[in-house]
Amino acid sequence: MDSAIVRIQVSSCFLRRDLFCILKGEKVVITFKNVKKIYETNDQSIAALNGVNLEIQKGEIFGVIGFSGAGKSSLLRCVNLLERPTSGSVTVDGQDLTTLSAKQLREAKQHIGMIFQHFNLLDSNTVFANVAKPLVLKGVKKDEVERRVTELLEFVDLADKADHYPDQLSGGQKQRVGIARALATQPSVLLCDEATSALDPQTTQHILRLLKQINQEYGITILLITHEMGVIREICDRVAVIEAGQLIESGTVFDVFSNPQTATAKNFVRSVMQDEIPASVQKVIDQRDAGHHIYKINFLGAGTGQPLLSQVAKRFDVDLNILHGSITELQNIPFGSLLVELIGDATEIKRALQYIDQSDVIVEEVLADAS
Numbered sequence: 001m002d003s004a005i006v007r008i009q010v011s012s013c014f015l016r017r018d019l020f021c022i023l024k025g026e027k028v029v030i031t032f033k034n035v036k037k038i039y040e041t042n043d044q045s046i047a048a049l050n051g052v053n054l055e056i057q058k059g060e061i062f063g064v065i066g067f068s069g070a071g072k073s074s075l076l077r078c079v080n081l082l083e084r085p086t087s088g089s090v091t092v093d094g095q096d097l098t099t100l101s102a103k104q105l106r107e108a109k110q111h112i113g114m115i116f117q118h119f120n121l122l123d124s125n126t127v128f129a130n131v132a133k134p135l136v137l138k139g140v141k142k143d144e145v146e147r148r149v150t151e152l153l154e155f156v157d158l159a160d161k162a163d164h165y166p167d168q169l170s171g172g173q174k175q176r177v178g179i180a181r182a183l184a185t186q187p188s189v190l191l192c193d194e195a196t197s198a199l200d201p202q203t204t205q206h207i208l209r210l211l212k213q214i215n216q217e218y219g220i221t222i223l224l225i226t227h228e229m230g231v232i233r234e235i236c237d238r239v240a241v242i243e244a245g246q247l248i249e250s251g252t253v254f255d256v257f258s259n260p261q262t263a264t265a266k267n268f269v270r271s272v273m274q275d276e277i278p279a280s281v282q283k284v285i286d287q288r289d290a291g292h293h294i295y296k297i298n299f300l301g302a303g304t305g306q307p308l309l310s311q312v313a314k315r316f317d318v319d320l321n322i323l324h325g326s327i328t329e330l331q332n333i334p335f336g337s338l339l340v341e342l343i344g345d346a347t348e349i350k351r352a353l354q355y356i357d358q359s360d361v362i363v364e365e366v367l368a369d370a371s
Contacts, residue, residue: 113182192224
């Protein structure tokens with residue numbers, strides 16, 4: 001049987017932590033306004049996006065997560081009009097791209113870099129030539145191309161691979177070439193289309209660190225889509241969850257991870273937070289008697305370093321049994337979760353819970369499913 005979790009108390013520390021607004025600028029760089037994207041296939045209309053409204057701020061790393069077919073790729077590709085919205089508007093750096101002429105759009109897209117899932121490198125060109133391609137197409141002078149490409153290859157640690165061809169590179173190296181190419185025209189916005197999904201975990205970490213470095217050193221706004229919540233946790237400031245072409249939840253990474261509101265968000269968070277109740281613990285929940293109560297306690301910020309449970313055991317006539325737990329960091333704020341069994345008289349347990357509620361924690365009772 002599955003368990004149900006019922007919130008019984010929430011402490012004041014759970015007020016929204018909009019860290020992004022403190023650390024980043026507040027100027028809006030990308031705006032989706034009632035964006036719809038409908039594909040017509042075999043006499044059928046498929047709504048990939050259904051009235052999306054979203055604002056992305058200057059200098060932030062914004063992640064969009066969703067399952068396959070949710071519409072996240074369509075959303076990303078509407079930013080540079082690789083997919084033109086059926087209706088609605090997409091504004092980048094103050095320009096509504098859907099109203100621009102072909103020439104104006106080409107100029108605007110030079111300020112929007114894109115990193116692809118499968119690299120999209122030209123196999124017949126060297127690493128140097130792949131990175132130089134956007135500059136050559138733009139008509140940049142040869143000496144400036146040389147200077148800029150050399151600088152970028154040093155930045156992505158591929159200076160010694162300039163004369164190599166893509167088939168001589170590893171997956172991570174290919175993606176770094178793709179990143180250097182995307183930066184060639186000095187964009188203000190960088191789009192990442194599942195940039196790490198084709199890479200192994202260690203290489204993924206290297207690429208994510210590089211993206212964060214780009215954001216911090218160049219001040220480039222990054223919009224990335226992914227189906228991996230670990231990517232969101234690692235580098236994003238804010239995140240939106242997309243399902244069936246609609247944004248169903250959004251907020252700072254801390255808010256969404258610490259208190260997901262929708263079933264889809266909860267599933268994604270559970271995939272990296274390891275807060276699912278183990279089968280052995282579930283058996284305890286299902287078989288406990290009236291004197292046993294199980295609670296999920298989330299510790300936020302400074303609360304993770306306090307000996308709260310030890311103090312409860314000393315102050316109240318209850319037995320404490322820690323069944324399961326984990327601790328991690330979200331946007332440099334510690335976040336921990338424990339499953340704790342409280343055994344004792346109902347009145348004493350209530351007093352213990354009231355004491356716990358005075359600390360920076362969130363308490364939820366775990367109940368067995370009666371079905």
